[in-house]
Amino acid sequence: xxxxxxxxxxxxxxxxxxxxxxxxxxxxxxxxxxAEKSIFIAGGIGITPILSMSKRLxxxxxxxxLYYCCRTRKDVAFIxxxxxxxxxxxxxxxxGQMLDIRAVVESASDNxxxxxxxxxxxxxxxxxxxxxxxxxQVAC
Numbered sequence: 293x294x295x296x297x298x299x300x301x302x303x304x305x306x307x308x309x310x311x312x313x314x315x316x317x318x319x320x321x322x323x324x325x326x327a328e329k330s331i332f333i334a335g336g337i338g339i340t341p342i343l344s345m346s347k348r349l350x351x352x353x354x355x356x357x358l359y360y361c362c363r364t365r366k367d368v369a370f371i372x373x374x375x376x377x378x379x380x381x382x383x384x385x386x387x388g389q390m391l392d393i394r395a396v397v398e399s400a401s402d403n404x405x406x407x408x409x410x411x412x413x414x415x416x417x418x419x420x421x422x423x424x425x426x427x428x429q430v431a432c
Contacts, residue, residue, distance in 0.1 A: 299337065320432070321407055321409075321431030323345045323348060323407075325349070325354065327354065327429075328355075329355050329404045329405070330346075330349055330354065330355070330356040330357075331358075331359075331400050331404050332346060332356060332358040332359065333358075333359045333393060333396060333408040333410070333414070333418060334358065334359070334360045334361065334409055334410055335362075336361070336369075336410060337369060338409035339369050340370075341409055342407060342409055343370050343373060346377070347373075347375075356377055357377050358374070358378045359391055360374070360378055360379070360381065361380075361410065362382055362384075363382065363383060364382055364384045365385070391414075393408075393414070393418055394417075394421045397418075397421045397422055403429075405430075406418075406422055406425065406429060406430050407430075407431050407432065408431075
């Protein structure tokens, strides 16, 4: 889904004590807690839903890997909460390049569940790369 600047507006305009009206939760990809292995790909602030999903899997003893993409190290959100199992990719640093999503997907076992949250270009690459995977095992 294309961002519409909501986060930036909140940061620039809301102040403590302001009232905010919100509608119910939207979940484009529910976590499959019984998956043998989960692989997460996050871009920028796309880490937000994936962070809670990885924490949940850890709490119930499931295995997961996270590929977290940011322009630079200073752009990493929630650095103190990420834990182990995180592979960082910094495309804006010297020698950096975009994450090879195809390589990540191709290295996954056939029974893995794959999740992606990030910018539109990342989601498009993920969807193209996983187009032949069973829909029940892929979410973005």
